[in-house]
Amino acid sequence: MHPFACEEEKMLARKGIIPEEFLITRLTEDPLSQHRYRSKIRKARFVAKNGACNVAHKNIREQGRFLQDVFTTLVDLKWPHTLLIFSMSFICSWMVFAMAWWLIAFAHGDLDPRHNTSVPCITNIQSFTSAFLFSIEVQVTIGFGGRMVTEQCPLAITILIIQNISGLIINAVMLGCIFMKTAQANRRAETLIFSKHAVVACRDGKLRFMFRVGDLRKSMIISASIKIQVVKKTTTAEGEVVPISQVDIQVENPMGTNTIFLVSPLIISHTIDERSPLYDISAYDLPMQDLEIVVLLEGVVETTGITTQARASYLPDEILWGHRFVPIVSEEEGRYAVDYSKFGNTVKVRSPLCSAKDLAEGRNNGLNSDGPSLRRRPLKKRKVESKKTSPSEAEVKTIEELQSTDSWSDS
Numbered sequence: 001m002h003p004f005a006c007e008e009e010k011m012l013a014r015k016g017i018i019p020e021e022f023l024i025t026r027l028t029e030d031p032l033s034q035h036r037y038r039s040k041i042r043k044a045r046f047v048a049k050n051g052a053c054n055v056a057h058k059n060i061r062e063q064g065r066f067l068q069d070v071f072t073t074l075v076d077l078k079w080p081h082t083l084l085i086f087s088m089s090f091i092c093s094w095m096v097f098a099m100a101w102w103l104i105a106f107a108h109g110d111l112d113p114r115h116n117t118s119v120p121c122i123t124n125i126q127s128f129t130s131a132f133l134f135s136i137e138v139q140v141t142i143g144f145g146g147r148m149v150t151e152q153c154p155l156a157i158t159i160l161i162i163q164n165i166s167g168l169i170i171n172a173v174m175l176g177c178i179f180m181k182t183a184q185a186n187r188r189a190e191t192l193i194f195s196k197h198a199v200v201a202c203r204d205g206k207l208r209f210m211f212r213v214g215d216l217r218k219s220m221i222i223s224a225s226i227k228i229q230v231v232k233k234t235t236t237a238e239g240e241v242v243p244i245s246q247v248d249i250q251v252e253n254p255m256g257t258n259t260i261f262l263v264s265p266l267i268i269s270h271t272i273d274e275r276s277p278l279y280d281i282s283a284y285d286l287p288m289q290d291l292e293i294v295v296l297l298e299g300v301v302e303t304t305g306i307t308t309q310a311r312a313s314y315l316p317d318e319i320l321w322g323h324r325f326v327p328i329v330s331e332e333e334g335r336y337a338v339d340y341s342k343f344g345n346t347v348k349v350r351s352p353l354c355s356a357k358d359l360a361e362g363r364n365n366g367l368n369s370d371g372p373s374l375r376r377r378p379l380k381k382r383k384v385e386s387k388k389t390s391p392s393e394a395e396v397k398t399i400e401e402l403q404s405t406d407s408w409s410d411s
Contacts, residue, residue: 046231046244047294049196051189051311074177075184082181086174093170094139097163098132104156105131121153139167185308188301191216192310195344198293199323200272200283200351207272207356208252211314212325213297214265214343221299221308225258226251226268230277231313232291246294247277262299264329264338272356283321283353291316322351 045054066073074082101122105111110120111127124147125131134147138160149156195212202208215221227248234245251258252269260266272278281289297310323346328339352359 047313098135102131189310194312224299282355
């Protein structure tokens, strides 16, 4: 509807030319008169759902520090780069020592066909190609038998020793790099899963933040421990802005530690009390909060002995208020069975929508996650007071007459 047309219809309605019901209907249909809400911009994740940290390192000036730890740098590289370095390290070493063998043969005159009568330093070396093949045979210890070093050249024996030692070092470094890359701890973390959503609900009369964690492999995670952090932007009393403030929150555990026995999927809970950073947050405040709850699971892999860590995070829109997880462990034929198809399923339950602080102070206002609840007020006992009434004069007269009658009958 055009704004000028709307003003004109309002004027006609005031003058009584058109009915007011028509104007109300038109205003309801007007899209400009309806409230429009802008969707909240989604906050950048600090930790992705797959556990990757969403942090970009820029303007690093001291690049030489990475070369001081070459082995870790090689392990951290991507597979195409690692395989390229693996292949080039062997090819370059073969080429360098092939050049050395060719120079020794050239200096001794083994490449000159006129010196066939003398004993060569290296037999059957006629070109650089044959020197390259001999270099491969020496370093890889193939030993076809067609080429070998003789005792005529001590320098050739020295080069042979150096190439053998260099080949062992290259084999140890590169094979160790490949082994560590294939046995990285994050590979084991692929089978440690977290629920897609976290929930907030009441347990034993207290609001709790809960999520589910499980291990898909039969091999256990030894000394598994869980840790929860709240990552948010804070401002200090002095006005300093901390863009990433990490606050640890306590995991509910009767033993007082964060250690868990991860044989079957577990529901990890955190009691929202006065020490929790979630103490003042209600169901209505949660979607507007600029925070992220990061979950860390650490432990030792039973089969390899390598320490692994699995990570996940939950944004406010991934936390379901007034829900709980459905049971997935059942007893079948004398053993416990886990149904992973229901791993992340939740159901809606009655839960207060107020914050844990208001709940502790008794200011729930009768609001629950499934709507307002009717409070049962205790019935007040009515105090009934018995009034002592004195007999009237007629009753007194009647009583006196009856008493006189009785006295006459007795006489």
